[in-house]
Amino acid sequence: MSREAMEMPPKGGFSFDLCKRNDMLVKKGLKEPSFLKTGTTIVGLIFKDGVILGADTRATEGPIVADKNCEKIHYMAPNIYCCGAGTAADTEAVTDMVSSQLKLHRYHTGRESRVVTALSLLKSHLFSYQGYVSAALVLGGVDVTGPHLHTIYPHGSTDTLPFATMGSGSLAAMAVFESKYREGLTRDEGVKLVSEAICSGIFNDLGSGSNVDICVITKGAKEYLRNHMLPNPRTYISEKGYSFSKKTEVLRTKITPLREMVEVIEGGDAMEE
Amino acid sequence: MNSFDSNPATNSLISSEADSQRTLYPYVTGTSVVGIKYKDGILLAADMGGSYGSTLRYKSVERLKPVGKHSLIGASGEISDFQEIMRYLDDLILSDNMWDDGNSLGPKEVHNYLTRVMYNRRNKFNPLWNSLVLGGVKNGQKYLGTVSMIGVHYEDNHVATGFGNHLARPLLRDEWRENLTFEEGVILLEKCMRVLLYRDRSAVNKLQVLFSLCGIHNS
Numbered sequence: 001m002s003r004e005a006m007e008m009p010p011k012g013g014f015s016f017d018l019c020k021r022n023d024m025l026v027k028k029g030l031k032e033p034s035f036l037k038t039g040t041t042i043v044g045l046i047f048k049d050g051v052i053l054g055a056d057t058r059a060t061e062g063p064i065v066a067d068k069n070c071e072k073i074h075y076m077a078p079n080i081y082c083c084g085a086g087t088a089a090d091t092e093a094v095t096d097m098v099s100s101q102l103k104l105h106r107y108h109t110g111r112e113s114r115v116v117t118a119l120s121l122l123k124s125h126l127f128s129y130q131g132y133v134s135a136a137l138v139l140g141g142v143d144v145t146g147p148h149l150h151t152i153y154p155h156g157s158t159d160t161l162p163f164a165t166m167g168s169g170s171l172a173a174m175a176v177f178e179s180k181y182r183e184g185l186t187r188d189e190g191v192k193l194v195s196e197a198i199c200s201g202i203f204n205d206l207g208s209g210s211n212v213d214i215c216v217i218t219k220g221a222k223e224y225l226r227n228h229m230l231p232n233p234r235t236y237i238s239e240k241g242y243s244f245s246k247k248t249e250v251l252r253t254k255i256t257p258l259r260e261m262v263e264v265i266e267g268g269d270a271m272e273e
Numbered sequence: 274m275n276s277f278d279s280n281p282a283t284n285s286l287i288s289s290e291a292d293s294q295r296t297l298y299p300y301v302t303g304t305s306v307v308g309i310k311y312k313d314g315i316l317l318a319a320d321m322g323g324s325y326g327s328t329l330r331y332k333s334v335e336r337l338k339p340v341g342k343h344s345l346i347g348a349s350g351e352i353s354d355f356q357e358i359m360r361y362l363d364d365l366i367l368s369d370n371m372w373d374d375g376n377s378l379g380p381k382e383v384h385n386y387l388t389r390v391m392y393n394r395r396n397k398f399n400p401l402w403n404s405l406v407l408g409g410v411k412n413g414q415k416y417l418g419t420v421s422m423i424g425v426h427y428e429d430n431h432v433a434t435g436f437g438n439h440l441a442r443p444l445l446r447d448e449w450r451e452n453l454t455f456e457e458g459v460i461l462l463e464k465c466m467r468v469l470l471y472r473d474r475s476a477v478n479k480l481q482v483l484f485s486l487c488g489i490h491n492s
Contacts, residue, residue, distance in 0.1 A: 171439035171472070178468040179444060196447075204443040 019132075039207020041169030042072060042083035043197045044138040045181065046162045047190035050147045050218035051140035054194035055083045056169065056202050057227070058209035065209065071226070073215045077102050077113040079222065080141030081215045082122075085167035086134040086154060094135050098122050115141040115148035119158060127156025136166045142217050169201025169208040176200045187216060195229055202231065299351035299402040301325050303336045304475040305437030306347035307465050308406045309449060310415050310430050311458035314485040315408035317347045318462040320470075322477035329477060337483045341366045344380040344409035345483045346387075349434040350422065351402035358401060361390060380409030380416040384426065392424030404434035410487045433465075436473045441465035455484070 039060040044053045055072035058065055074082045074095040080102070084091025098121045102113045118139055126133055137152040151164045163181050165173040176197040185193065191214055201208040212229035215222065306319040323331035336355065337347045340362050348355040365386060369378045378386075384407040394400050400422045408417040418428035431445040444465055453461065462482065470476045 171436075172443040174472060175440040175443050175468050176447075178471050179464050200443040200447065204446065 039169070039205070039209075040072065040085040040167030041165065041173050041198055041201025041205060041208040042085050042138050042167050043165045043173050043177070043194055043201075044083065044140045044149045044151075044163065045177070045185070045190060045194060046140075046147050046149050047185040047187060049187065050142045050216065051149055052187075052190045052194050053081055053083050053138060053140050053215045053217070054198045055213045056198055056208040057211045057213060058202075058207070059088055060207055068210050069227070071213065073213050073224070075099060076118050076139070077106070077141065079143055079217060079220075080113060080115055080118050080139070081217060081222070081224075082118070082140075083138040083166070085136045085138075090133045090135040091137065094122065094125060094133060095137070098125070112143055113141075114143040114145065115139065115150065116145075119150050119152065122152050123156045123158050126152065126154060131155040138164050138166050140215075140217060142219050147217075165197065165201075167201070167208065169205030172200040172204040173197035187218075191216065191225075191228070199229070199231060295399045296351070296354070296402050299354075301330065301352045302475070303334060303349045303352055303355070304473055305433055305435040305441065305469055306336065306349050306404075306406045307433045307437045307441045307445075307462060307469075308347065308408050308417055308419075308431065309445065309453070309458055309462060310408075310417050311453040311455060313455065313487050314410040314415055315345060315417055316455075316458045316462055316482065316484045317345050317406060317408060318466055318480055318482045319347050319349070320466065320477050321479040321481050322475065323352050324475045327474075329475070332477055332479060335481060337481050339483065339485075340383055340407075340409075341369070342377050343411040343485070344378075344383050344407060345485050346383075347406040347434075347483075348403045350404055354401040354403050358387070358390070358403065358405070362387075377411075379411030379414075380407055380418070381411075383407055383409075384416070384418040384420065384428070387420050388424060388426040391420050391422060391426075395423045406432050406434060409485050413487055415487075436469060436476075437465070440468050440472055444468065 039058055040056060042055045044051060053073055057069045057072065059067035059070040070088070072083055074084060074091070076082050076095060076099045082095050084095060098118055101121055102118055105117065106113055122137060122139065126135060131154045134154050136154055139152060140149045149161055149164060151159045151161060151166055162183070163177045165177060180193055194214060195212050198212045202210070210232055211227045212231070214225040214228040216225070301323050303323055304320065306317065308315060308317040317337050319336040321333050321335065322329055323334040334352060336349065337345060338359060340346050346362070348358065362383065366378065387405055387407060391401060402422055404422060405420045407420065416428060417430065417432055418426060419432040419434065420426040431442065431449050433441045445461070448461055459482065466480055470478055
């Protein structure tokens with residue numbers, strides 16, 4: 001019996017051995033390496049003709065801003081996009097993986113991907129990793145059955161909502177949505193509301209910042225508005241510019257073109273397979 | 274996100290004798306309070322719920338009270354500690370009245386007094402488990418401030434406690450402006466309280482709103 005218990009299952013499932021080792025090391029005083037998180041405000045809303053997704057662009061590593069302009073809206077399918085919050089590597093990896101799976105599925109079925117397909121693939125993957133894959137996602141897209149918007153939590157639970165926010169700035173963004181959302185918004189109203197919600201996250205949450213990315217998905221078309229708003233421009237650039245007052249005199253200019261070195265092998269053998 | 278971890282080594286030293294007399298965790302709690310300055314003074318809003326853990330036990334708790342002639346106080350957190358604070362304030366106001374010198378404690382003074390009380394209690398590891406909002410008008414000057422359970426205090430044009438900080442303050446930062454009329458202020462506060470009702474688990478749908486006017490004394 002004990003030998004069977006020792007054998008790991010041959011496929012599937014997560015081996016938690018290293019987690020136990022990490023716990024033991026932390027107890028002994030080892031400092032865990034920090035990882036790149038995407039502090040983050042991500043939002044999505046359903047409007048009259050489809051779905052609008054929005055995200056900020058700040059990636060943090062603890063208290064430091066690691067990337068001032070990262071992309072949090074990931075491509076899943078031509079008609080489906082996914083915003084990711086949580087550990088940046090996890091959101092990238094999981095969305096890339098499901099995107100590939102969707103493509104294969106499209107080849108296999110010959111049809112446009114459906115949002116619920118992406119949803120099921122993502123949630124079953126995240127659930128099987130029991131929350132250790134720290135990816136909180138807002139998945140949105142338009143398929144033959146209409147526009148859809150879902151949130152997916154790291155443990156694998158999902159919600160289907162008309163408007164959703166995730167990430168550390170989700171409360172600030174949700175406050176804006178709860179006070180201003182209504183059904184049947186036009187595209188411009190929707191984009192404006194999403195921008196406001198993301199700005200609310202950017203300015204009121206320390207984990208979110210920099211710029212606003214937006215993605216508008218409608219039936220048969222999508223618009224990826226990268227850096228739709230830049231509410232944090234770099235100010236206070238010296239107007240004088242930078243000049244070097246002390247000039248070094250040029251005494252002589254000589255340009256030597258590079259000569260090609262070609263080795264000619266006499267009577268070399270041709271490559272044999 | 275916040276790593277608020279107390280050192281386990283010192284805790285075991287301190288918790289040796291005075292455990293029974295220290296507030297370790299709150300029991301009956303009130304949720305957020307939101308306050309704004311408007312043209313003529315201060316507006317405070319809070320709901321009337323007192324939760325006992327996850328049960329909504331009391332639904333008519335007044336968490337906003339007038340203090341002295343000029344100020345209003347609102348509290349979130351442990352209700353019994355709020356009642357204790359009211360007793361301290363009643364004593365304070367009474368002593369002030371007994372001077373009978375024509376001067377009365379204004380909101381700035383009461384705010385400072387509360388800050389000292391909260392900070393000193395926190396230093397003794399026996400905090401009053403409240404986050405307070407203190408506002409008022411004296412001699413035409415509007416004042417709105419907040420004190421937390423550890424003594425962090427500041428004043429601003431709009432303040433909130435608890436969940437209000439995350440849900441209401443972003444809205445207030447966007448939509449508050451100088452010289453709101455009374456009606457506009459109430460509408461703004463109502464918007465904040467509505468969002469809190471949607472998204473705060475311990476919110477109830479019964480509100481209390483207090484306002485303080487320039488030139489009008491609480492009686």
